[in-house]
Amino acid sequence: MIRMLGWLAALALGAGLVMAFGVAPREVIQGNVQRIMYLHVPTAIVGEYVAFGVLLVASIAYLATRAEAMDRLGHASAEVGVLFLAITIASGSIWGKPTWGTWWTWDARLTTVTILLAIGIAYLLLRGMIEDRERAARSAAVVGVVAALNVPLVHFSVYWWRTLHQPPSLLKPGAPSVSTSILVALLVNVAAFALLYAYFVAKRVRLLRREAEALA
Amino acid sequence: MPDNWGYVAAAYALAALMLGAYWRHLVRRAAALARPRPAPRSQGRARP
Numbered sequence: 001m002i003r004m005l006g007w008l009a010a011l012a013l014g015a016g017l018v019m020a021f022g023v024a025p026r027e028v029i030q031g032n033v034q035r036i037m038y039l040h041v042p043t044a045i046v047g048e049y050v051a052f053g054v055l056l057v058a059s060i061a062y063l064a065t066r067a068e069a070m071d072r073l074g075h076a077s078a079e080v081g082v083l084f085l086a087i088t089i090a091s092g093s094i095w096g097k098p099t100w101g102t103w104w105t106w107d108a109r110l111t112t113v114t115i116l117l118a119i120g121i122a123y124l125l126l127r128g129m130i131e132d133r134e135r136a137a138r139s140a141a142v143v144g145v146v147a148a149l150n151v152p153l154v155h156f157s158v159y160w161w162r163t164l165h166q167p168p169s170l171l172k173p174g175a176p177s178v179s180t181s182i183l184v185a186l187l188v189n190v191a192a193f194a195l196l197y198a199y200f201v202a203k204r205v206r207l208l209r210r211e212a213e214a215l216a
Numbered sequence: 217m218p219d220n221w222g223y224v225a226a227a228y229a230l231a232a233l234m235l236g237a238y239w240r241h242l243v244r245r246a247a248a249l250a251r252p253r254p255a256p257r258s259q260g261r262a263r264p
Contacts, residue, residue, distance in 0.1 A: 032219040036227045043231070083238050090234075091227040098220040196235070203242050210249050 002206065005199045012192035016042075016185075024185035036095040038185055042193040044088040045171065048116065048151055050197060051081025055123075056148030059141040068212070069205075071137040074144050075127065076204035080197055082120040089113060100164055108157040109165035116154055119147040 020038035027034035058074035061067065092110070093103050104110065123143045130136035158167045169177045176183050 026219075032221060033223050035224050039227055039231055080238075083234065087231045087234055090230055094223050094227040094230070098218075098223050200238065200242070203246075207242060207245055207249065210246075214249060 002199065002202045005195065005202060009192065009195035009199045012188070012195050016189040016192040019185035019188045024182055025179070027182075030099055033095065033098050036091055038189045040088060040091040040095060041170070041186060042189040043084045043091070044113075045190055046193045046197045047081050047084025047088055048113070048154060049171075050194060051077050051084060052116070052120075052148045052151050054201075055081065055144045059144035059148070062137060062141045063145075066134075068137075071141070072205050072208040072212075073201070074141060075124075075208060076201045078120055078123050078144060078147070079204060080200045082117060082124065083200075084193070084197065085113065085117045085120060089117065105164055107164045108161035109154065109163050112150070112154040112157045116147065116150045119143065119150060123147055 016038065020035050024035070024038065026032055054077040055074050058070045058077060062070040062074060089110075096105075097103050123140055126143055127136050127140050130139060155168070155171070157163065158165055170183075170186065178186070
């Protein structure tokens with residue numbers, strides 16, 4: 001089942017690359033460098049909203065029920081979320097150089113997403129720092145909730161402060177502000193990265209369960 | 217605006233590297249867990 005999910009994710013990523021480089025048109029103002037968007041935006045959507053959303057639900061469920069499966073799900077989701085966010089920040093920085101003229105600026109969106117990444121890393125570090133597994137899981141769940149509560153701040157940062165980063169084109173009220181061909185290519189890539197997230201999380205959850213069984 | 221293909225290639229190559237490294241890390245950990253663990257050492261006296 002997990003292996004099949006992996007093949008499905010690989011196929012979808014291949015389709016995403018074809019859409020990004022073969023089907024989506026060359027952007028009029030930015031030129032071909034805008035094709036970084038098909039990597040930057042999907043990893044941001046899946047890394048921020050999906051991964052940290054799952055972390056929030058799993059953390060609350062763990063605090064309410066103390067079910068180890070929920071702890072493992074939160075742990076796996078945070079790990080993959082941190083990976084995706086790191087890719088978002090790295091690809092955004094590379095995209096920023098030719099378009100903004102700088103690799104990095106302390107813009108509200110960039111700053112809030114970096115804080116989210118830092119809390120995600122803190123969540124993972126905390127798990128390794130506390131020896132008692134039950135206490136580590138409980139503390140991590142609290143940090144998981146705090147991390148996820150930061151997501152709305154990241155989302156609305158482009159509205160609340162004057163930023164260099166553009167407002168959302170997809171996750172906003174009303175119709176998306178991009179052409180249909182760009183939108184389709186973007187959605188295929190969002191689906192591909194969502195499948196990759198699901199594959200990584202499933203694989204990581206299974207590993208965590210086996211590690212726990214080996215320790216018991 | 218020039219196309220800046222170098223930046224596009226760098227972004228995708230870096231992402232592929234990061235995702236590939238994570239996948240490899242998961243596969244290696246799974247393989248290490250699947251290997252049979254060595255039996256615990258006996259508490260007897262060590263030979264000189």
